[in-house]
């Protein structure tokens with residue numbers, strides 16, 4: 554598939570067939586994710602592909618519990634909003650695979666020469682670690698489209714990342730920053746309309 558075609562075809566897929574994804578395909582998606590740019594080429598990531606349905610269900614239960622425990626505000630729709638968020642944070646339980654993106658601390662070159670600590674440098678550089686993770690996630694989403702799958706970037710489950718990490722994560726130096734649900738789309742979905750380029754582009758000449 555042409556690059557532009559994959560970019561324009563990609564849309565968030567949240568409903569999947571029950572068809573399993575061969576592990577080689579998951580590995581290939583992660584390989585392409587790992588070829589993304591990263592701060593200082595630190596490649597500070599590890600990816601876990603979770604395909605065990607019992608584990609996915611357990612993870613969804615933990616996320617649902619976390620969202621359920623969030624204090625409601627005065628709004629009449631508060632409970633409804635929580636329920637809706639719960640679905641957007643847990644639909645991965647019906648996906649054939651969920652990829653967890655975990656990140657470790659990178660060492661910034663600046664850290665070696667100034668008194669700013671790692672967290673401060675990360676803050677003033679607008680979180681290059683998270684930016685790197687985003688680049689890897691986007692590569693995985695596009696790889697999924699190219700390989701005939703559909704996927705959805707998910708940050709909502711990370712609300713329960715501490716509890717989730719205990720379920721699947723094996724390396725304590727890494728923090729889970731995003732998830733990607735992947736599978737064969739249940740139905741064809743039209744990509745969402747995006748802003749016209751003239752609205753988002755400005756040339757400073």
Ligand SMILES: Cc1cc2nc3c(=O)[nH]c(=O)nc-3n(C[C@H](O)[C@H](O)[C@H](O)COP(=O)(O)O)c2cc1C
Nearest residue numbers: 563564565567641642705706707708709710744745
């Ligand atoms: C950082 C990030 C986090 C997201 N988290 C979630 C999520 O937790 N659950 C979900 O259903 N979609 C999530 N999405 C998908 C967005 O809702 C989706 O990209 C957006 O509505 C645009 O639709 P499109 O991807 O089909 O173009 C996330 C997207 C991004 C970029």
